[in-house]
Amino acid sequence: MTVKTLFDKIWDAHVVKKVEGGPNVLYIDRHLIHEVTSPVAFLGLKNRGLKVLRPEKTTATPDHNVPTINQHLSVKDELSRHQLEMLKTNCTENGIVHHDLGTEGHGVVHIIGPEMGLTQPGMTIVCGDSHTSTHGAFGAIAFGIGTSEVEMVFASQCIMQPKPKKMKITVNGTLAKGVTAKDIALYIISKISTSGGTGHFIEYTGSAITGLSMEGRMTLCNLSIECGARGGMIAPDEITFEYVKGREFAPKGADWDKAVAKWKELKTDDDAVFDTELIYDAADIEPMITFGTNPGMGIGISKNIPTTEGMEGSDKSSFEKSLQYMGFGAGDKIEGKPVDYVFLGSCTNGRIEDFREFTEFVKGKKKAPNITAWLVPGSKQVENQIRAEGLISILEDAGFQLRQPGCSACLAMNDDKIPAGKYSVSTSNRNFEGRQGPGARTLLASPITAAAAAISGVISDPRK
Amino acid sequence: MAYDKFTKITSPAVPLPIENVDTDQIIPARFLKAIERKGFGDNLFRDWRYEKDGSPKSDFPLNNNIYSGKILVAGKNFGSGSSREHAAWAIYDYGFRVVVSSFFADIFKGNALNNGLLPVVVTPEFLQKIFTTIEKDVNTTFEVDLEKQIFTISATNDTIDFEINSYKKHCLQNGLDDIDYLVDMKEEIAAFEKDN
Secondary structure (H helix, E strand, O other): OOOOOHHHHHHHHOEEEEOOOOOEEEEOOEEEEOOOOOHHHHHHHHHOOOOOOOHHHEEEOOOOOOOOOOOOOOOOOHHHHHHHHHHHHHHHHHOOEEOOOOOOOOEOHHHHHHHHOOOOOOOEEEEOOHHHHHHHHHOOEEEEOOHHHHHHHHHHOEEEEOOOEEEEEEEEOOOOOOOOHHHHHHHHHHHHOOOOOOOEEEEEEOHHHHOOOHHHHHHHHHHHHHHOOOEEEOOOOHHHHHHHOOOOOOOOOHHHHHHHHHHOOOOOOOOOOOOEEEEEEHHHOOOEEEOOOOOOOEEEOOOEOOOOOOOOHHHHHHHHHHHHHHOOOOOOEOOOOEOOEEEEOHHHHOOHHHHHHHHHHHOOOOOOOOOEEEEOOOEHHHHHHHHHOOHHHHHHHOOOOEOOOOOHHHOOOOOOOOOOOOEEEEOOOOOOOOOOOOOOEEEEOOHHHHHHHHHHOEOOOOOO | OOOOOOOEEEEOEEEEOOOOOEHHHHOOHHHOOOOOOOOHHHHOOHHHHEOOOOOEOOOOHHHOOOOOOOEEEEOOOEOEOOOOOHHHHHHHHHOOOEEEEOOEOHHHHHHHHOOOOEEEEOOHHHHHHHHHHHHHOOOOOEEEEOOOOEEEEOOOOEEEEOOOOHHHHHHHHHOOOHHHHHHOOHHHHHHHHHHO
16 A cells, blocks of 8 residues: 555545546635635636536635624625625525524634534535645645635536645744744745745644644644645644544544544655645743734744844845835844734634634733724624623623634734724734735734733733 | 637736735635636736725736736745645636746646636746746737747747646646546446455
């Protein structure tokens, strides 16, 4: 028997056909859709006189565009409202389950999939959103696709993909206090840049990885795309099974035992070969924060912004352009820099554990008066849990309010826009120019580091 | 989606010597609210191209009328970030048919190929040579020959081979898309489902 990686095992089991001199036709087990990248695909399907082939394998929820206050009212923005209505209509016409705004199943698509048990080990999962890599935390092959590919899945439950190369990233050791999965991810991206993983699918291993909760694993896999990789995955283990067990769409009874037995086989064989292997030590990772305009421009919070020494040509000009946008100087200390907004949420850090960590830090303290904080749960379930666990009163005592679920200020398609020139410490995934609103300046960090900024009013080391 | 068949293009090029151009810059999220695929070219590079009040920024290459053509030449790691296919639509709708860079992000590359937009990967040295050639003469032309998979700087006759898989090449040359191919595989897909 040939030795295989975890990735090979799942990929190979889903190849319907290998096109000569071309991609593989890959069967898709689970398709998640939202309002922004699906309408053109539905239209294309309609124009071909086709219907969705396997509607039961697709699940929809609106998230990118939705307001995060007063969700019971009609959506004010006409274009957004129209897109939300289109999603609903398209789902009805094609028999797709749609978790609408305000319902118990609503939330950010990458948060509700795992919550409902739709995400399971061994699956192929796609969505017209690059952060689909989140679901790899369960030992699934999950990646973002374009709208043409969304239409392919609608029409055939398959897509055409060249098989990516394989990368193994090992993080050994124990994370220090105040260091989270988010910091691991930002650390790795700062080492290999936003293109270091391009062409690859990552498997994360090592004691610092297997020690993570499912929420932490999802945060790490979510950010795989930010180093350019198609996705990232972690072999399923007891922590995975424990998380999936009992969820709405998880196998039940004898089917559960059968599934777990199969899932236990999902690991890389001992002698399997990766195209690229990287090893890091958890002890080298401190709370991370970004200072520039791509997620690779991150540093430990105690460090200074790098200087341009040793850079030349377009590397140097791109770096300088980035610092100019941010209003920072090369060599500046990042701690103590001003902050105007704090955003807790998104498919990266909008899960219950993120809210627990944030709440623990701000407990008994007060939000700094100069900070506007937007706390946006990733789903209705997360929102309910924040209330049920009593986190809400601690947050309110500290001067914070909770908003309603959605993608919100992560990409600012709704009204949650950071004003031009303002600084935002954000738990989301991208610090691109204008990502959180035209002219907005984003610094990516963990929920704990975001909490520290919210309390002190400036960039602060949460360990102090 | 339907797009023009791609054979050979000879054209001047527009230089964008910036690295890590992400899809949020190509088409900002607030322009993704359309439900049809049209008009995205107007907002291509919106925040780099226009001031807040809507007036064009004169130093941005797309606003500089000395540059023209169907070829966009950009710094390494072009198209990183969001999977939005709107980025490829915007570039195509603006009138480009080729993007040249030393490195493309995966999802963007796939999206481009699915929309008749050819991503051409060249070496960092060759990319620099293209930028230098445009700097010397903005009207200089480049030839992109898909059949032969050769990119040529016409003025100097410098050439470089580029990669594309034969399936995608066939699709581009004939204006075909993957959906027709997959729909034709209906029976094979049903058989796969039965066995698994």
